[in-house]
Amino acid sequence: MNSMIKNLLFKIFAISCLGLTLLVLVILFIGTLYTAWPRLSGSFLTHVYSRNPEHAGIYASLMASFWLMGLSILMAVPIGTGAGIYMEEYLRKNRWSQILEANIINLAGIPPVIYGILGLELVTQFFHSDFTMVAGAFVLSLMVLPSIIVNTRESFRSVPPSLKAASIALGASKWQTIERVILPYAFRSLVAGVLKAIARVAGTTAPLLIMGGLAYIPFAPSHLNDPFTALPVQIFDWILKPKNEFSANAAAAILILLCITVPLNLLSLRIRKVVQGGSRSDLPLG
Amino acid sequence: MEKIKEKIIAAFLFLCAILTIAVTVGMIAVLGFESIAFFRTVSWPAFFFSQEWTPFFAERKFGILPLFSGSLLVAVLALILAIPAGFSIAVYLSEYAKPALLVRFRSLLELLSSIPTVVYGFFALFFVTPFLVKIIPGLQGMNALSPALIMGIMLIPYFTFLCEEALAEVPGSFRQASYALGCNKLETAFRIVVPAARPGLIFAILVSASRAMGETMIVAIAAGQATGIELNPLHPVETLSTYMIHISSGDLPLNSLGFKTIFAVGFMLFLFTFFLNSIAYYIKKRFTSRKTHHSFFTSV
Numbered sequence: 001m002n003s004m005i006k007n008l009l010f011k012i013f014a015i016s017c018l019g020l021t022l023l024v025l026v027i028l029f030i031g032t033l034y035t036a037w038p039r040l041s042g043s044f045l046t047h048v049y050s051r052n053p054e055h056a057g058i059y060a061s062l063m064a065s066f067w068l069m070g071l072s073i074l075m076a077v078p079i080g081t082g083a084g085i086y087m088e089e090y091l092r093k094n095r096w097s098q099i100l101e102a103n104i105i106n107l108a109g110i111p112p113v114i115y116g117i118l119g120l121e122l123v124t125q126f127f128h129s130d131f132t133m134v135a136g137a138f139v140l141s142l143m144v145l146p147s148i149i150v151n152t153r154e155s156f157r158s159v160p161p162s163l164k165a166a167s168i169a170l171g172a173s174k175w176q177t178i179e180r181v182i183l184p185y186a187f188r189s190l191v192a193g194v195l196k197a198i199a200r201v202a203g204t205t206a207p208l209l210i211m212g213g214l215a216y217i218p219f220a221p222s223h224l225n226d227p228f229t230a231l232p233v234q235i236f237d238w239i240l241k242p243k244n245e246f247s248a249n250a251a252a253a254i255l256i257l258l259c260i261t262v263p264l265n266l267l268s269l270r271i272r273k274v275v276q277g278g279s280r281s282d283l284p285l286g
Numbered sequence: 287m288e289k290i291k292e293k294i295i296a297a298f299l300f301l302c303a304i305l306t307i308a309v310t311v312g313m314i315a316v317l318g319f320e321s322i323a324f325f326r327t328v329s330w331p332a333f334f335f336s337q338e339w340t341p342f343f344a345e346r347k348f349g350i351l352p353l354f355s356g357s358l359l360v361a362v363l364a365l366i367l368a369i370p371a372g373f374s375i376a377v378y379l380s381e382y383a384k385p386a387l388l389v390r391f392r393s394l395l396e397l398l399s400s401i402p403t404v405v406y407g408f409f410a411l412f413f414v415t416p417f418l419v420k421i422i423p424g425l426q427g428m429n430a431l432s433p434a435l436i437m438g439i440m441l442i443p444y445f446t447f448l449c450e451e452a453l454a455e456v457p458g459s460f461r462q463a464s465y466a467l468g469c470n471k472l473e474t475a476f477r478i479v480v481p482a483a484r485p486g487l488i489f490a491i492l493v494s495a496s497r498a499m500g501e502t503m504i505v506a507i508a509a510g511q512a513t514g515i516e517l518n519p520l521h522p523v524e525t526l527s528t529y530m531i532h533i534s535s536g537d538l539p540l541n542s543l544g545f546k547t548i549f550a551v552g553f554m555l556f557l558f559t560f561f562l563n564s565i566a567y568y569i570k571k572r573f574t575s576r577k578t579h580h581s582f583f584t585s586v
Binding site: 003004006007010011013014015017018020021024025027028031032035078079080081082083085086087090091099100102103104105106107109110111112113114115116117118120121122124142145146149173174175196199200202203204205206209210211212214232235236239240247250251254257258261262265266269273 | 288291292295296298299300301302303305306307309310312313316317320370371372374375377378382393396397398400401402403404405407408409411412413439442443470471472473493496497499500501502503506507527530531534535540548549552555556559560562563564567
């Protein structure tokens, strides 16, 4: 009898933890929507930086974020996939492979803010340049590299070994097997990982702030070497404005940011569900 | 011709893998060299043991303890909220809920852990702090409590996800054996499944702790600034990560000693999170690579 009561109490506790967490999040999102309401209009998307909160918009920072997403993925995907393929298909198990693996695990766990410090030093000491689009995208691509590598390896592991064996038996070389058998098979779950990485790039703030991303730039970048303010950095700036007038701008920009990251993540989850029947993936640590 | 192509591709893939080592080496080199430069002007006992952090006052003091205690205070409060809640939710989802429900919630948890942290920072400053100010007398506008609560909320999906993963690795035969012996769900969950999943659960705690220590935006937005060791959650605190944000958003010259501090502080944060992550992965690898009954026999 006693154990049945305990059983029930635990159930009630666990469900209320789950329910409360979700309830709090729902209330917070409704609050954000309510705060953002006065700013939700077309002009918020088309206007640029302004000192008047009602005229300020996110056009420049939104464009900058799109650039960052594209550029950093262009850099991270070939290198991350390449490193993943190397570790999964070419690397023999030895001391060197252990070092590589431990290194990826370590990189995945480094707080994003530290990547900003690396980027800051690269920009100021080595390239003696300003904080430009390429520099920002480069640092963000390093940040998402570990998750792309881990995802590549898992996608490759999901390919049935018999397919690989069949390809080798038919006389295909190693790369031919990878290119024509494994990559097509693993393609969708590779895409799922990349979509998650894009969403992470869109939402990352700290490294850009460290590198000096908080600037007032009233135009959308059109060039790789243009200075920029990304959308999350713009949000941070509006949140910390001493007057509360900008809170509506921050809330509205948050909704726009979520309109980018949530669909990307949903799509990624959807693809992975189709591919692996709802199997688990690795969460990024950052 | 084919052979040359194969070799070139293999070389390219090898270079990609080497690049990941280069990132780590570069990071340690940057943080290390700049920290050495910093320690030429500031003695290390003053850095590690001084209890004040006032790099911009007339009398400059560089004691890391206030920043470290700030990070620790916020992280511990957040974990106090996230660990019991996340653990119970994970046990419930893994042992009680129907498999279809579990799959849905797994997706939901993953989706929730992908929300950008600057969004959580907004929640802390604009919703949680005003609410707390109303119910707690003496609470300051910037405080450790509000970001800690929101960080706890942020960590719950993440921690639940990791715990659930650990519980799911326990073989179903353990549960069946337990039911066959007449245990109910609660007894099976807490006396059989949870102990068997212990390494994975410890991994989840350590990795979440590392994430809480390194978490930047929530604290940078809602925790304020401080110069001394502050253990009262109702007061503002400064953490390792927020200090770096505050300095780089200011307009210090790049070569000043004040600016160099961010490298020393960054190095400390790097080492601490590296330490936590390494222990976490060691425990996971050491204790879960072998099947549980094997390790039982080899350890006897």
